[in-house]
Amino acid sequence: MSSFELLAISPQLIISLAIVLQMLLIAFKRSTRLIQSFTFICILLAIASSVFSLPALNSQITLLFYLDGFSFSIVNTILFCSAMVVLVSGNYLTISHEVHDEYYLLVMLVTLGALILSISDHFASVFLGLELLSIAVIGLVGYLRDRRQTLEASFKYLILSATASSILLLGMAMLYAYSGDMSFTYIEANLDNSTANSKLFAQAGSILLLVGIAFKLSLAPFHFWTPDVYQGAPAPVTMLLATVSKIAMFSVLIKFWFLSEQFLDQVMLTIISLIAVASMLVGNLLALKQNNIKRLLAYSSIAHMGYLLIILPVLSTSSIEFAKQSVLFYLTAYAVATLILFTFIAETSKSNSSSDLDNWHNWQGLFWLSPIQASAIILALLSLAGIPLSMGFIGKFYLITSALTNQSWLLLASLVVGSSIGLYYYLRIIFIMFAKHIPNGANAYDLSINSSLSHILLFSLTMILLAFGIYPDIYIFL
Amino acid sequence: MILTQIILVLFIGGFVAWRVELQRPQSAKWLSLIAIGFSLALLISFANDNHDIFYQYVKISQIPWINKFGINYAMGIDSLSFILIALTLLLGVVCVLVSWQEITDNIGFYYFNLLASLAGIVGVFSATDLFLFFFFWEVMLLPMTALIAIWGHEHRHYAAIKFFIFTQVSSLLMLLAIIVLALINQQHTGIWSFDYFELQKLTISSQTQYYLMLGFFIAFAVKLPSFPFHTWLPDAHTQAPTAGSVLLAGVLLKTGAYGLIRFVLGLFPEASLEFANIAVWLGVISILYGAKLAFAQTDFKRLVAYSSISHMGFVMLALFSFEQIAYHGALLTIVAHGLSSAALFAVAGMMYSRLHSRDLEIMGGLFSSAPVMGGMLLAFVAAAFGLPGLVNFVGEFLSLTGAFKVYPLQVVLGALGLIGSAIYGIYLFGQSFQGKVQHQIIDLTHRELLVCSSLLFLLVLFGLFPELILNHFTEYSLHTNINLITIDKLSIEVMS
Numbered sequence: 001m002s003s004f005e006l007l008a009i010s011p012q013l014i015i016s017l018a019i020v021l022q023m024l025l026i027a028f029k030r031s032t033r034l035i036q037s038f039t040f041i042c043i044l045l046a047i048a049s050s051v052f053s054l055p056a057l058n059s060q061i062t063l064l065f066y067l068d069g070f071s072f073s074i075v076n077t078i079l080f081c082s083a084m085v086v087l088v089s090g091n092y093l094t095i096s097h098e099v100h101d102e103y104y105l106l107v108m109l110v111t112l113g114a115l116i117l118s119i120s121d122h123f124a125s126v127f128l129g130l131e132l133l134s135i136a137v138i139g140l141v142g143y144l145r146d147r148r149q150t151l152e153a154s155f156k157y158l159i160l161s162a163t164a165s166s167i168l169l170l171g172m173a174m175l176y177a178y179s180g181d182m183s184f185t186y187i188e189a190n191l192d193n194s195t196a197n198s199k200l201f202a203q204a205g206s207i208l209l210l211v212g213i214a215f216k217l218s219l220a221p222f223h224f225w226t227p228d229v230y231q232g233a234p235a236p237v238t239m240l241l242a243t244v245s246k247i248a249m250f251s252v253l254i255k256f257w258f259l260s261e262q263f264l265d266q267v268m269l270t271i272i273s274l275i276a277v278a279s280m281l282v283g284n285l286l287a288l289k290q291n292n293i294k295r296l297l298a299y300s301s302i303a304h305m306g307y308l309l310i311i312l313p314v315l316s317t318s319s320i321e322f323a324k325q326s327v328l329f330y331l332t333a334y335a336v337a338t339l340i341l342f343t344f345i346a347e348t349s350k351s352n353s354s355s356d357l358d359n360w361h362n363w364q365g366l367f368w369l370s371p372i373q374a375s376a377i378i379l380a381l382l383s384l385a386g387i388p389l390s391m392g393f394i395g396k397f398y399l400i401t402s403a404l405t406n407q408s409w410l411l412l413a414s415l416v417v418g419s420s421i422g423l424y425y426y427l428r429i430i431f432i433m434f435a436k437h438i439p440n441g442a443n444a445y446d447l448s449i450n451s452s453l454s455h456i457l458l459f460s461l462t463m464i465l466l467a468f469g470i471y472p473d474i475y476i477f478l
Numbered sequence: 479m480i481l482t483q484i485i486l487v488l489f490i491g492g493f494v495a496w497r498v499e500l501q502r503p504q505s506a507k508w509l510s511l512i513a514i515g516f517s518l519a520l521l522i523s524f525a526n527d528n529h530d531i532f533y534q535y536v537k538i539s540q541i542p543w544i545n546k547f548g549i550n551y552a553m554g555i556d557s558l559s560f561i562l563i564a565l566t567l568l569l570g571v572v573c574v575l576v577s578w579q580e581i582t583d584n585i586g587f588y589y590f591n592l593l594a595s596l597a598g599i600v601g602v603f604s605a606t607d608l609f610l611f612f613f614f615w616e617v618m619l620l621p622m623t624a625l626i627a628i629w630g631h632e633h634r635h636y637a638a639i640k641f642f643i644f645t646q647v648s649s650l651l652m653l654l655a656i657i658v659l660a661l662i663n664q665q666h667t668g669i670w671s672f673d674y675f676e677l678q679k680l681t682i683s684s685q686t687q688y689y690l691m692l693g694f695f696i697a698f699a700v701k702l703p704s705f706p707f708h709t710w711l712p713d714a715h716t717q718a719p720t721a722g723s724v725l726l727a728g729v730l731l732k733t734g735a736y737g738l739i740r741f742v743l744g745l746f747p748e749a750s751l752e753f754a755n756i757a758v759w760l761g762v763i764s765i766l767y768g769a770k771l772a773f774a775q776t777d778f779k780r781l782v783a784y785s786s787i788s789h790m791g792f793v794m795l796a797l798f799s800f801e802q803i804a805y806h807g808a809l810l811t812i813v814a815h816g817l818s819s820a821a822l823f824a825v826a827g828m829m830y831s832r833l834h835s836r837d838l839e840i841m842g843g844l845f846s847s848a849p850v851m852g853g854m855l856l857a858f859v860a861a862a863f864g865l866p867g868l869v870n871f872v873g874e875f876l877s878l879t880g881a882f883k884v885y886p887l888q889v890v891l892g893a894l895g896l897i898g899s900a901i902y903g904i905y906l907f908g909q910s911f912q913g914k915v916q917h918q919i920i921d922l923t924h925r926e927l928l929v930c931s932s933l934l935f936l937l938v939l940f941g942l943f944p945e946l947i948l949n950h951f952t953e954y955s956l957h958t959n960i961n962l963i964t965i966d967k968l969s970i971e972v973m974s
Binding site: 368382387388389393397400401404405412416419420423424427428431434471472473 | 657
């Protein structure tokens with residue numbers, strides 16, 4: 001392994017080193033503040049160190065990894081989201097008396113898993129990253145063990161995630177049996193000398209792999225765990241799950257799909273179209289009746305992952321590049337909007353209460369109480385709904401353009417239907433915030449954020465959303 | 479940059495009004511009035527210096543915006559845009575005046591929304607880049623929805639969501655059509671462009687053109703509104719605060735008509751011609767159906783709302799007949815309906831502030847206590863049913879006369895709508911101001927008198943001298959838009 005290769009994966013290396021140091025630090029001095037700052041600085045270092053991996057763009061790094069512009073951007077988005085989660089967790093956790101060292105350790109493990117996933121090019125590294133991510137997430141989801149919902153959510157996630165992983169593994173095994181190659185580009189070696197029977201075997205393997213990924217992305221019909229886990233997990237963990245884990249898994253899907261040329265397979269295309277249509281409709285329809293904001297966001301995330309699938313059926317290899325750019329832009333827009341919403345939920349909730357403050361009646365009249373925070377939330381919701389002035393609109397513009405280039409009319413039609421249903425529940429939350437404020441003591445107290453850090457966070461995230469929405473040229477695709 | 483200045487003056491003016499109101503109550507309305515007045519002055523002085531905007535399309539600004547897709551911040555103006563922007567700002571003043579005392583809570587934010595939606599509407603009328611047009615098209619919706627949802631009447635949330643979803647879904651279809659258009663252009667020329675004039679040069683196969691035209695048509699037909707996309711309108715109009723109704727009826731519906739003229743007829747002349755028969759029938763149905771439903775209402779604002787559907791049917795009928803005279807009629811109807819429906823909604827607001835009801839059943843005999851208001855209402859109702867001497871008459875007369883040559887049957891049916899409008903107009907006036915005295919109300923205040931009399935003055939002025947508007951459209955439109963289309967049509971007829 002050359003120094004060139006080492007530099008190329010420097011963000012991953014720094015995070016791994018940080019995890020070891022974190023454990024030493026815990027042994028040395030137990031302090032929540034200290035480890036939080038340490039974690040945050042390490043993530044910043046990892047972001048800075050990604051500059052070193054720039055020269056290694058578009059090159060194979062050992063057998064396991066491949067770094068290109070797409071994964072470079074994914075790596076940085078993931079690190080950015082983790083940094084936000086670390087910052088937000090501070091206030092959320094300090095309320096209770098325990099020292100929360102392990103929490104940050106788990107967050108870092110999730111980050112590492114996601115980072116490995118985003119550059120992996122090989123079944124082994126995918127599985128490694130995936131397990132690292134999933135097992136740490138299980139710990140995090142059940143972290144607040146005094147809450148009943150939390151335990152339930154954690155168990156649900158444990159069982160379903162383990163099932164999904166084993167299905168994924170079976171799929172990988174079948175593909176390996178077919179091709180004798182564990183890398184994503186296995187297809188290249190085996191185009192000619194394959195019989196119809198072994199092709200079928202490979203197809204079954206691909207489908208199983210896809211099912212495993214769909215589980216993690218909570219695509220319909222594999223979405224049943226999502227609302228419970230979103231609701232049960234502590235707010236910063238839900239934030240991590242909704243951003244870091246989804247982004248990493250989607251990058252795996254993109255690589256698998258395009259590198260092993262699944263888009264040429266008619267059966268796979270049919271399956272992915274069905275999953276996409278089902279996700280858009282199921283996610284949006286089930287979100288309609290939710291009064292719990294975390295559950296609502298869970299369903300809407302199902303729909304958003306469904307929207308993203310719209311770029312997968314490509315007609316020619318020339319449009320792959322644009323499809324990847326669309327995914328990057330949309331994922332970033334989705335992540336920033338989700339970060340804003342969960343930052344607010346996390347800041348208004350406390351880890352020692354029996355549940356988070358996520359019923360939407362808690363938000364009634366928020367606009368008149370604190371207009372700036374409410375504006376941030378409204379903008380995030382409008383961005384998710386895809387209304388102009390926000391990054392989400394440009395993201396949707398990318399998706400639609402990509403889908404039109406590839407003439408996926410069915411998917412476009414369900415995108416139109418889905419997002420019109422989506423408007424209804426986003427608008428309903430916004431209207432709640434504009435309703436007359438009912439001053440009952442607890443409500444007014446809980447909703448006022450008094451940490452200046454979270455004000456800054458909300459403000460800067462909102463600015464990002466606006467800046468990319470108004471002037472999207474500043475988003476640079478590598 | 480003049481149009482950008484107007485938009486900025488409105489937007490920043492609204493924002494300043496919002497913030498200042500928190501410190502100094504009662505200042506927001508004055509600030510808004512000043513901002514709108516100032517932008518009106520800007521527009522007029524610009525038009526005074528640049529007479530060529532009345533003869534050709536003048537591009538005002540062209541700044542690269544999103545280079546990846548070749549999107550420009552491109553604005554321009556011609557006589558059509560000018561008249562609609564002037565109407566928008568004029569009704570903006572009316573909106574501020576009618577909300578003078580009506581709005582009592584969150585005043586600053588109210589005026590911000592009012593001015594922001596005015597800014598968006600001005601943007602819609604002046605954008606020449608299709609992406610920018612879509613951008614403004616959506617942006618004007620948000621503050622409008624807020625106006626309905628926050629300061630509206632009892633079912634405001636329902637009405638606001640319905641309004642928003644109807645317009646959003648239809649405009650998503652338009653977005654698809656816009657992107658397909660740009661993609662076709664990209665395949666032909668190799669570069670991305672959303673520029674109106676670039677895309678106009680495209681030659682598209684007739685089938686694709688038809689589908690694209692439908693995408694645009696549905697978006698604009700929802701806004702116009704035309705049967706069968708009209709169901710959002712009665713709810714939105716009824717539930718909105720007075721200024722919201724004035725803005726909706728006066729200007730927002732005109733964005734639909736503007737879109738039909740500029741984009742549907744401008745970008746897809748052949749497909750529009752092919753579609754004309756259906757569009758004309760939709761227009762006729764809207765005229766009759768709107769009039770029929772208006773007559774069945776007992777709610778003052780709902781009645782006026784349905785009458786809007788009827789009047790906009792004339793615009794649709796006239797536009798898709800591809801006749802110069804009918805086109806002029808449509809333009810006059812747009813202006814006339816903007817003024818008269820705004821006036822009717824303003825009167826509805828004045829009555830609501832006195833009676834706290836819009837129910838025609840409980841009104842009656844108001845004439846004895848408020849003769850001036852009654853007189854004004856009678857004049858506006860007369861305008862709405864097309865009394866000669868007022869501009870609505872000229873507009874509808876020209877529309878029908880022009881279209882008669884091409885679609886005699888449809889015009890005969892549509893003309894029945896005029897009788898319908900007379901019936902529901904008189905019904906409206908009779909129910910509220912005549913009959914047994916039920917209530918004693920205060921007559922118009924000076925501010926209200928100013929609103930009513932200035933609108934009435936404009937209705938009479940343009941009614942007696944319609945050339946004031948039409949003069950600007952003779953040469954330019956004759957040579958570019960309409961004539962080209964009629965020639966096309968003739969050649970098609972000759973061929974077949």
